[in-house]
Amino acid sequence: MTDAAPPPRLCPVCRAARWTPLFAAPELFDGSLFPVARCPSCGLVATLDDLEPQELAAYYRYAEEPDAGHRFRAPLEPFMRLLRKERIKAVLRLRAAPGRILDVGSGRAVMLEALASRGWECWGTELEQEIAVSARRRLGDRVVVGQFEDLELPVRDFDVITFWHVFEHLADPSAAFAKTRELLAPDGVVLVSVPNVDSCQARLSGRDWLHLDVPRHRWHFTPDTLARLATAAGLEVLHAEQFSLEYGPYGMLQSGLAKLGLGQRLFTRVLRPAGGHAIWREPAFWTHLALALPIAAAAALSLPLEAIAAAAGKGGVIALALRRADRPRNRAP
Numbered sequence: 001m002t003d004a005a006p007p008p009r010l011c012p013v014c015r016a017a018r019w020t021p022l023f024a025a026p027e028l029f030d031g032s033l034f035p036v037a038r039c040p041s042c043g044l045v046a047t048l049d050d051l052e053p054q055e056l057a058a059y060y061r062y063a064e065e066p067d068a069g070h071r072f073r074a075p076l077e078p079f080m081r082l083l084r085k086e087r088i089k090a091v092l093r094l095r096a097a098p099g100r101i102l103d104v105g106s107g108r109a110v111m112l113e114a115l116a117s118r119g120w121e122c123w124g125t126e127l128e129q130e131i132a133v134s135a136r137r138r139l140g141d142r143v144v145v146g147q148f149e150d151l152e153l154p155v156r157d158f159d160v161i162t163f164w165h166v167f168e169h170l171a172d173p174s175a176a177f178a179k180t181r182e183l184l185a186p187d188g189v190v191l192v193s194v195p196n197v198d199s200c201q202a203r204l205s206g207r208d209w210l211h212l213d214v215p216r217h218r219w220h221f222t223p224d225t226l227a228r229l230a231t232a233a234g235l236e237v238l239h240a241e242q243f244s245l246e247y248g249p250y251g252m253l254q255s256g257l258a259k260l261g262l263g264q265r266l267f268t269r270v271l272r273p274a275g276g277h278a279i280w281r282e283p284a285f286w287t288h289l290a291l292a293l294p295i296a297a298a299a300a301l302s303l304p305l306e307a308i309a310a311a312a313g314k315g316g317v318i319a320l321a322l323r324r325a326d327r328p329r330n331r332a333p
């Protein structure tokens with residue numbers, strides 16, 4: 001799979017047809033390798049495998065746990081609640097008054113449920129029926145199942161549309177921005193966050209970067225390529241930042257550990273339940289436990305290091321707030 005020439009595929013940002021191979025990156029859970037390449041004209045990085053849609057869908061079995069009440073190990077749940085609050089705050093900073101919101105890839109719809117209790121009209125989308133079940137318990141039939149680019153929604157004119165780490169998964173990110181523009185109210189706002197392939201942590205860890213997450217991540221954006229795609233669809237950047245408490249320090253920590261030769265997969269598997277067999281049974285786990293102190297020190301350092309990287313324009317995450325380029329000018333946000 002990794003030695004095969006990348007299939008000819010047009011760059012969704014600049015339409016170039018040539019890709020420069022970078023490396024073969026390992027899948028996080030089973031270690032199989034996927035070719036990753038960069039568009040030499042615009043800098044977009046892509047996962048260029050030849051997986052059929054159903055083969056790609058099978059790789060999501062590691063990432064989704066539709067029946068579990070939680071996605072992460074119990075001790076992390078309070079932290080995850082804090083992060084959900086950060087997402088709600090990000091929405092309310094853009095628009096304090098209740099309106100109509102669409103969260104693409106809404107998962108269990110916990111954030112939407114909180115906004116609904118504040119008077120928002122909340123809509124969510126999910127790819128898989130099984131994941132949507134738990135969201136529907138919260139939002140009823142305002143959770144729509146399907147690929148976002150092709151969805152028929154019964155309403156439009158959304159005041160806010162959010163994509164928390166969704167765009168890197170989409171087959172056609174350019175069509176997704178066009179659809180977003182179509183669904184947005186004239187003075188509506190879009191929030192998009194994706195991993196930053198131009199970040200310090202991405203450069204530090206190369207093929208082992210946690211947020212490459214091949215083959216689930218199809219595209220690896222730079223700040224410029226994400227903004228160019230949005231602009232081409234008739235949107236403009238209202239605000240851009242690169243620090244995310246949710247993804248930044250965690251990615252920086254993992255990158256640092258990978259650089260020290262400590263397993264990328266092991267770190268994630270300690271945090272995320274997967275596969276059913278106990279991590280403690282693996283001999284490598286005990287070797288890593290002996291390194292707990294240096295790892296804790298690295299964890300303490302990862303937050304300020306990531307904050308510095310973000311301030312320098314090399315943070316682990318690209319978060320854009322976008323609005324319609326043709327919005328009514330007399331109603332500044």
Ligand SMILES: [Zn+2]
Pocket residue numbers: 011012013014015016039040041042043044
């Ligand atoms: Zn390109």
